[in-house]
Amino acid sequence: MWDTSERLLKLLSLLQRQQEWSSNSLAEELGVTARTITRDISRLRSLGYPVTTRKGHGGGYTLQNGAVLPPIMFEAKEAAAVLLALEDYATTAGTSAHARTALEKLQRVMPSRVQAATKALASHTTTIDLGSPIGVDTPDTDVTTLLLLSRCCRDGRQLNCTYRHYSGKSRSRVLEPLHLVRAMGRWYLLAYCTDDQDWAVFRADRITDAKLSPHSAQARQPPATDLDEYVSQAIAKGWQQVTATVRVYAAKAEIQHWISPAWGTVTEESADTCIVEAGADTYDSIARWLLLTKAEQTIITPPELAHSFEHIALQSQRAATSWAPEEEPPNTKPPVKAAT
Structure with a gap:
């Protein structure tokens, strides 16, 4: 049985979860009668929460937007998602102060279990700026998995999981997590793989069936x-399935911001030229990226990059020649008579 205050908080939580609830559905969720729900709705209204009623068949209760922010109850994974978002927002110029105070308020009122989980995630996670991939979907990562990985990092525990490789093949692994990194819209785990007896960087979104092992990780x-630098190099190696070297006819300062560490390097050759060594998943990706610089270029190596530029040029030419102006529709309006 719920006491009244606990029941009211739970009722608020339910009203926040979806747009509308019927009286019977709320009564079933809370294990009370419909009459109790009616009384509790009245109590919420008396406290200033704008709960509206739509009567008749298919009607129900809705919590409207109001001047008072109701108590919001988070599960551990929801709290972690909110705190991570606020951590990112707190680094943005002009908004950091408000984000930081909101973050502190949330951390103070979190239950100890949720606090411990989010603190573990915050203390074993860093963010590195490697730019953003073009035309690549950003996969969702299960927050529950992130919390489990950070717990392993904090407590020095092994993790049993299934990992899907870039090729699509999956196999079971025993990992000893050390550090989590956010980069390029993805989460990466640095861990020691006991099967391969070596350190490796794993994409967190490819980790499934993750379970905490009863065994402790060895001191390594x-x-x-x-x-962070170690993970950056591993990410770059993973992204750079093909590489190319190009002379760009522009100063290094004009080109440097186009080539992030994950894609390659820019070396000054003269005051007006620089050498770009770039890598990506395909030569087409390298060509499209280099075209964004709007500078003249000469391919040094390999010839496959020239084929990609040619393919993109033909594609652009077809798009240009396929355009034709739309014909003006015939004038169906009657002629305008001159005023007499």
Whole structure:
């Protein structure tokens, strides 16, 4: 049985979950009578919460937007998602102060279990700016999995999971998580793989069936002093399935911001030229990216990049020649008579 205050909070939580509830549905969720629901709705209204009633068949209760923000109850994964969003927002110029105070307020009122989970995620996660991939979907990562990974990092525990490789093949793995990184709209886990007996970087969205192992992780020397740099290099290697070298006829300062560390390097050759060594998943991707610089270029290597530029040029030419102006519709209006 619920006491009155606990029942009211639960009722608020239900009203926040979906747009409209029938009295019977609310009564069933809370294990009370429809008459109790009617009384509780009246109590909420007396406290200032704008709950409206739509009568008749198919009607129900709706919590409208109002001047008072009702208590919001988060599950651990919801709290983690909100806190991560606020952490990102807190680094934005002009909004950091408000985001930081909101973050502090949320952290103070979180239950201890949720606080521990979100603190583990925050303390074992870093964000690195490697740019954004063009034309690549950003996969969703299960927050529950992220919380479990951060717990393994904090407590030094092994993780049993299934991992899907880039090729599409999956196999079971035993990992010893060390560090989480957010980059390019994705989550990456640095962990020691006991099966391969080596450190590796794993995409968190490809980890499934994750379960906490009863075994502790062994004390190991990290693979590098700068873990973010180590992960950055691994990400770049994963993205750069093909590579190319191009001379760009522009100053390095004009081109540098187009080539993030995940895509390659820019080396000054002269005051007016630079050498770009770039990598991506395909040569077409490299060609399209380099065209964004709007600078003249000469391909040094390989010839496959020239074929990609040619393919893009033909595609652009077909699009240009396919255009034709629309014909003006015939004038069906009667002629205008001159005023007499």
